[in-house]
Amino acid sequence: MDQRIIRVVLAKTTMDAHDRGVRYLATKLREAGMEVIFMNFFEPAEILDAATQEDADVIGISSSVEGHLPVAREVTQHLKRNGKENVLVIFGGVIPDRDVDTIKEMGVKGVFGPGSSADSIVAFIRENVRTPRVSFE
Amino acid sequence: MREAVSVKAAENAAPFVGGVPQFTPEFLEATRELEKDWRSKFDAIARKFGVDPKTYLKRTDSGLPVKPVYFPHDIADMPQDSLSAPGRFPFTRGLYAAQYQFMPWANQPVIGFGLPEETRRRMDYLQSQGMIGYFGNAFYNLVYDLVSHEGIDPDHPSAEGRVGQCGMAVYSREDNARLFDGLDLEKMNVVHISYYENMAVLAHYLAYARRRGVPWNKLGGNSMNWYYQSAYTGMTCFPPKPGMQLAAEMIGFCTKRMPKWNTFNIFGYGMEEAGADAVQEVAFSLAAGIDYARECVARGLRPDEFLGRFGFQISQANDFFEELCKIRALRRMWASKCYELGARDPRSMHVRIHTHTSGAVLTAQQPVNNLIRTTLHAFGAALAGVQAMEVSTYDEALAIPTEESATLSLRVQQIIQEESGITRVADPLGGSYYVEALTNQIEKEALKIYDEVEKRGGYHNCHDYVRAKIEASAVRWRDQVDAKTRILVGVNKYVSDEIQDVEVFKVNPESERVAVERVKALRANRDHAKWETAMADAKRATERFKAGEIGGLVPAMVEASDADATTGEIMGVLKEHLGWRPPH
Numbered sequence: 001m002d003q004r005i006i007r008v009v010l011a012k013t014t015m016d017a018h019d020r021g022v023r024y025l026a027t028k029l030r031e032a033g034m035e036v037i038f039m040n041f042f043e044p045a046e047i048l049d050a051a052t053q054e055d056a057d058v059i060g061i062s063s064s065v066e067g068h069l070p071v072a073r074e075v076t077q078h079l080k081r082n083g084k085e086n087v088l089v090i091f092g093g094v095i096p097d098r099d100v101d102t103i104k105e106m107g108v109k110g111v112f113g114p115g116s117s118a119d120s121i122v123a124f125i126r127e128n129v130r131t132p133r134v135s136f137e
Numbered sequence: 138m139r140e141a142v143s144v145k146a147a148e149n150a151a152p153f154v155g156g157v158p159q160f161t162p163e164f165l166e167a168t169r170e171l172e173k174d175w176r177s178k179f180d181a182i183a184r185k186f187g188v189d190p191k192t193y194l195k196r197t198d199s200g201l202p203v204k205p206v207y208f209p210h211d212i213a214d215m216p217q218d219s220l221s222a223p224g225r226f227p228f229t230r231g232l233y234a235a236q237y238q239f240m241p242w243a244n245q246p247v248i249g250f251g252l253p254e255e256t257r258r259r260m261d262y263l264q265s266q267g268m269i270g271y272f273g274n275a276f277y278n279l280v281y282d283l284v285s286h287e288g289i290d291p292d293h294p295s296a297e298g299r300v301g302q303c304g305m306a307v308y309s310r311e312d313n314a315r316l317f318d319g320l321d322l323e324k325m326n327v328v329h330i331s332y333y334e335n336m337a338v339l340a341h342y343l344a345y346a347r348r349r350g351v352p353w354n355k356l357g358g359n360s361m362n363w364y365y366q367s368a369y370t371g372m373t374c375f376p377p378k379p380g381m382q383l384a385a386e387m388i389g390f391c392t393k394r395m396p397k398w399n400t401f402n403i404f405g406y407g408m409e410e411a412g413a414d415a416v417q418e419v420a421f422s423l424a425a426g427i428d429y430a431r432e433c434v435a436r437g438l439r440p441d442e443f444l445g446r447f448g449f450q451i452s453q454a455n456d457f458f459e460e461l462c463k464i465r466a467l468r469r470m471w472a473s474k475c476y477e478l479g480a481r482d483p484r485s486m487h488v489r490i491h492t493h494t495s496g497a498v499l500t501a502q503q504p505v506n507n508l509i510r511t512t513l514h515a516f517g518a519a520l521a522g523v524q525a526m527e528v529s530t531y532d533e534a535l536a537i538p539t540e541e542s543a544t545l546s547l548r549v550q551q552i553i554q555e556e557s558g559i560t561r562v563a564d565p566l567g568g569s570y571y572v573e574a575l576t577n578q579i580e581k582e583a584l585k586i587y588d589e590v591e592k593r594g595g596y597h598n599c600h601d602y603v604r605a606k607i608e609a610s611a612v613r614w615r616d617q618v619d620a621k622t623r624i625l626v627g628v629n630k631y632v633s634d635e636i637q638d639v640e641v642f643k644v645n646p647e648s649e650r651v652a653v654e655r656v657k658a659l660r661a662n663r664d665h666a667k668w669e670t671a672m673a674d675a676k677r678a679t680e681r682f683k684a685g686e687i688g689g690l691v692p693a694m695v696e697a698s699d700a701d702a703t704t705g706e707i708m709g710v711l712k713e714h715l716g717w718r719p720p721h
Contacts, residue, residue, distance in 0.1 A: 012371065014719065015283040015299055017332075019371030020412050020497065023608060024615050040371060040719050042287075043295045065283055066644070067298030094501070096536065096641055114501035114534055115628050117619055 006034045006129055007054055011047045012062040012093075013071070014040040021092060021114075022062035028118035034058075034125070044074040057088060057129050064093040068103065076107035086130035092116065156216040165210045172208050179205055198456035198623075199414035201578050207570035215577055219469065223522075223563045224483075227472040229465050229576065231522040232487045236563035241554045242518075243270045243525040244547055245491060247330065249280035249305040250537045251648040253316035256305040259540070266544055267551060270525075274357070275325035278527060279316075280304040286332040286372060288708030288717075291652040300649035303537065304330070307338075308652075308704040309659055313345035322351045328359040328399075333367075333374055335360055336383060337707040340694035347699070359399040359448065362387060365425040366404060368600035369411040369607045371720050377597040379683075379715040383690075385432040386682060390691040392443045400446045401429060405467075406493040409452035412611020415463040416579055418452060420586035421596070421603055422467065427474050428596035436687055440478050444485035451523070453514040454495035459579070460514070461521035462572055464490060465564075466580040470587075491525040492518035499533045503627035504639050507531035512549050519553055520566055526550055532639055539642045656703060663701035671700035675707065679714045 008029055012022050026038045037054050041047050051059050061071060068091060079087055090110040091103060100111050110124050160168075180190035196202055204211070221227060224234035246268060248259050260277050270276025282304035284296040290308055291300040300306050307316060317327075331338040339360050346356055364380025366372075375383065388400040405413075405422040413421065426447065433443050451467070453460050472486035480486050494514035499507040508531045515528050528549045530542035538546070554560060566572045586606070593599040617623035624630050671693075678693030697707055 013283075013295075013299075014371070014373040015287045015295075017286075017370045017372050017407075020410070020611050023371070024612055027608075027612055040373065042373075065299065066302040067283075070298045094535065096643075098641075118615075119619075 006058065006125060007037070007056045008034050008058040008060055008125070009037045009039065009047060009051045009054060009056040010060045010062070011039050011041050011050070013065075013067065014042055015067075016063065016065045016093075018064035018093065019062070021064075022060075025060070025062075025092065025118055025121060029122065029125075032122045034122075044071045045078075047071075047075060048078050051087065058125055059087060059089045061089070061091050062093045063091065063095065068093075068095055069099060072103040072106050072108055080107065088125065088128050088130060090121070090124070092121075156218060158213065159215060159217055159220075160209050160213055165213050168209045172210070175206065197415070197459040197575070198454070199416040199459060199579070199582070201416070201459070201575070201582065203571075203575065207574050209570060211570050211574040212577065215573060219577075220567065220573070226476075226483065226486065227469040228483075228487065229469045230564040230567050232468070232483075232489065232524070236522050237519075237554075237560035238563070240271065241560055242492075242523055242550075243276055244268050244550045245270070245276055245278040245328070245525045245527050246543055246546060247278045247280050247493075247527055248543075249282070249330070250303075250642075251301040251306065251644050252651055253305055253307050253312050255301075255645070255648065256307075257316055259543070262540065263543060263547060266547055268547055270326050275320070276327075277325065278328045278330065280330040281332075281334065281338060282306050284308075285334050285338070285704050288334045288337070288705060288712060290656050290703050290705030291649065292656055293705065298649075300652045301644050306648060306652040307341075308656055309701060310341045310344045310348070310698045311659060311701065312655075313341050317345065322346055322349065323355045323357075326357040326359075329361070331361055332363055332370075332372060333380070334704055334708055335362055335364075336387060336691070336694055336711060337698070337704040339387065339691065340698040340707060341704070343691075343695045344698035347695075353395050354397070356395055357397040359402060360387060360391065361402040361404070362400065362429075363402065363404055363407075365429065365596060366407055367720050368421075368596070368603040369408055369413070373717060374720055375711070376716045376718060377600050381429055381432050381597045382682075383711070383715070384429055385436050386687065386690050388429075388433050388443055388446075389436055389438055389687060392438060392446065393688075398446065399448050400443065401426075401448070403447065403449045406450045406452040406495075408607060409454060409495065410497045411607050412497075412614060413607045414610050414614075415454070415456065415459050416582045417586060417606060417610060419463055419467045419470065419579060419583040420590070421607075422449065422451070423470055423474060423583065423587050424590040424596040424603075426471065427478065430475070430478055431595070432597075434478070440475065440480040441482045441485045444475055444478075444480050445482065445487070448489045448491065450491045450493055452495050453492050453518040455498050455510070455514075457513060457517050458572065458575060461517045461566070462575040463579055464488075464518070464521040464523065465572070465576045466583065469576075470580055470583065490518075490523040491527065492523045493527050494518070494529045496529045496533045498625075499529060499531070500625060500628050501534040503633060503637055504531050504535060505637055506627055507533065508545060508549070511546065512553070515549050516553055516557075516559075519559055522564055532641065535639070535641050537642045537644065539640050541640065659701055659703065668697075668700040668702060671697045672702060672706065672710070675702070675710050676714070679710050683714055 026036045029036045089108045092112040095111050183190040223231035249256050283299045329338045362384035367374030391398045391400045403422045403426045405418040408421050409418045468488045471488045475486045494511045511528045528546040530538035530546045532542045621629050675693045675697040678689045682690045
């Protein structure tokens, strides 16, 4: 009996023109009943601000143009520093194989490369989202 | 002399027979009977396969219905004039009387990564492998990096990890020297692939050329002026109207001062990459191009003065016939719209096309398969008669191309050009009932979308509409892949667990550090008084531009670059005065 709506901040850097996948995912997560806040970011701190303001359960970051390592580092470290490790962080786009383990060690729970189905991401979020829901103050 | 040219031009745009139908009524009656006979046999075969012939219908990737076979009566409505001849209005069959007989299409791979010196090495290497432009001139299709696109400098905090990614780390006149020193600027054509930092990029190139003593009217190349892309590309941007005005300002400057420069690039490729289908790509390319052309006219330019320097970059994706018919339709439609706008010189009605084979349909799974896809794309573009081509590399879905993959893309073009024999004949598919019918169908459907955009006040007034249409198409595409009604080999069919281990390119991490040091050194060592004066002038020029003054912006930005202002600094001025905002 879990009626709460999962809130997802989906973000990509403004520098990245490759937003077709992440926009598609936004549509599909909404269709799956989640609430999606889609944003472009300039600096990773903006993602964290949005996640705080929107009390997000999930942060999804799309990166197809490198630059994912510093973003993953800043986001996961910030969450740890603030005791918010239970906010689920996932990455999508083009994350080279060589970096997948590195960002998972930082605390990114899922990495969804090209060809990942939206259904598999919905299922992953439902399985791994924090519970019970903790307010992101 | 000019008079004579324009009289000839007007003749060129005139119908050659005046709307004569292609076939006699008796002939068409006979072919309709023929179709009935064929249909009964086809239906019988369908039933043997358990298919109800009444509901049997196939569609192109854009959703256009197609018949299993075409007959003369399917193109009977089409007057002879709409086909015409290569090099004659409305240019359905090609822009010039000769297609590839004396000069093949230009091989123009996109190059750009890391430091300017690293990009230069790749330029020199690919040139040694046969990369060549028109008339045997050197040709460089150079892309700037993400940091430059954002209009910032590499030492900006948000640039971390993105310097020299997806393009070259070039931010100043000094970086232009690192890129181009030793090359003969008058004997080369250089496309500066840049987004909204376009003005800064041109300023650096012009300032650099002047220091080398090369007059601007001798420079050949291309500025993109892609501001309209903010409708469908998720990057921070100028608002639509100032963007269009910036483009028109630069087009005006180049028209007067740089006759060899291509001033505007209509980037259908980006639309299709963002999710647009072929019909939308034609419609929105046309709509954006005409809207910007109108702005140029409003700013005092005559159509025949500037339209000849407009170029197109068009995608070539998976639906083989639809993609090549799209190009034929676009040529005809653009010619007609430019004629309506007042163009009379054939060059002002030409859709000069650089084909960029689709990256969006390439797969990270079984990546070597992409070589087969891109070969088909390039082959289709060649049959459609395009002027230049860039073939995406097979590792496109993984990273910046390696030297090996970039060379193979060049080889795809060279093998088609020199082994297949298709360059002997212009518009080899012209007259095919199917190809002509599909070309007509695309034209009809694209015109509906174009008219809708015009009804909404023209392209720059309905970015949201364009975005919504393209996004809906992207969702449809992906849903079809998931439902397996659209097959992607290696993704939703013939999937293999075996990993194709291909080399993946990585930008040297040192490049970022060097680029940051360079920009810091530039700021520390430049003549500060000169820089301050130039920046103050740039601000005033931008204010005057905003107030409606014409012609002053590019020269002011060139002086800023000459005083060692960086891309981030020049763009800072424009952003501050014209607005800069998220894309959605």
